[in-house]
Structures are given as structure tokens and as C-alpha cells.
Amino acid sequence: MIFTTLAMIPIIFLAFMLYVWLLLYIARAFSGAIKGIVASIIYGAFAVAVVIPLGYLISINQPELMEGNNSLLAIVMVCYFISVAPGFYYLFSKIGALRNAGYFQPRRG
Numbered sequence: 001m002i003f004t005t006l007a008m009i010p011i012i013f014l015a016f017m018l019y020v021w022l023l024l025y026i027a028r029a030f031s032g033a034i035k036g037i038v039a040s041i042i043y044g045a046f047a048v049a050v051v052i053p054l055g056y057l058i059s060i061n062q063p064e065l066m067e068g069n070n071s072l073l074a075i076v077m078v079c080y081f082i083s084v085a086p087g088f089y090y091l092f093s094k095i096g097a098l099r100n101a102g103y104f105q106p107r108r109g
Contacts, residue, residue, distance in 0.1 A: 004060070005079040008053045009086060016087030019046045020094045027101030039103065050087075054080045 022042050026035055057076045058065065064072050098104050 001057070001061070001075065001079055004057065005083050008056075008083040012050065012053060012083050013087045013090065015046065015049045016090050020091060020098065023098060023103055024101055027103070035102070050084060053083055 019042065023039060026038050026042065030038055054076075057080055061072055061076055065076070095104055
């Protein structure tokens with residue numbers, strides 16, 4: 001499972017990079033409702049892409065997990081966290097640029 005986790009890290013990181021790049025491109029290319037609609041579609045695809053590795057980790061360990069092996073479930077969750085952490089770090093490092101583009105604005109009121 002460690003090899004699988006290490007293999008997933010760059011793939012998930014690239015997904016985060018592509019997501020940020022697409023949001024910034026959409027902000028330059030579109031405005032108003034079209035920007036929101038296109039960004040929502042991209043978010044939906046990104047959300048699926050980020051959750052697929054968790055489903056894969058669970059599926060390859062399904063027989064043991066079905067037996068009630070909670071320690072293995074904890075290991076799977078930690079491996080998933082390790083694989084998405086660099087991507088989230090990248091996303092949060094670009095939050096200023098994304099906010100300037102109109103995304104992830106703090107709530108008002």
C-alpha cells in the first residue's frame with residue numbers, strides 16, 4: 001500500500017495543479033454567470049478526481065476491510081491523507097491568486 005500511496009502523490013498533485021490553472025484560466029477568459037457555471041463543472045470533475053484514489057485504496061483492501069479490520073481502515077485513511085496533502089498545500093499556497101480571480105472569497109455578513 002505504501003507503493004500505491006507514493007505513486008498516487010504526483011498524480012493527485014497534478015490534478016490540483018490542473019484545477020488551479022483551469023480556475024485561473026477561466027477567470028481570465030470568462031466573467032459573470034458563464035464563469036460560475038464553467039468553474040462549477042470543473043469543480044465537479046475535480047471533486048471526483050480527488051475522491052477516486054480513496055475509492056481505489058478501499059477497493060484493493062476490501063476483503064480485509066469487510067472483515068472489520070479497523071486498523072487497516074485507519075491506515076488507508078492515513079495513506080489517502082498523505083497522498084492529498086501536497087495537493088492541498090499547493091492549493092492553499094495559490095489561494096491569494098484565486099481570491100484575486102474571484103474564487104474562495106471570505107463570507108460577508
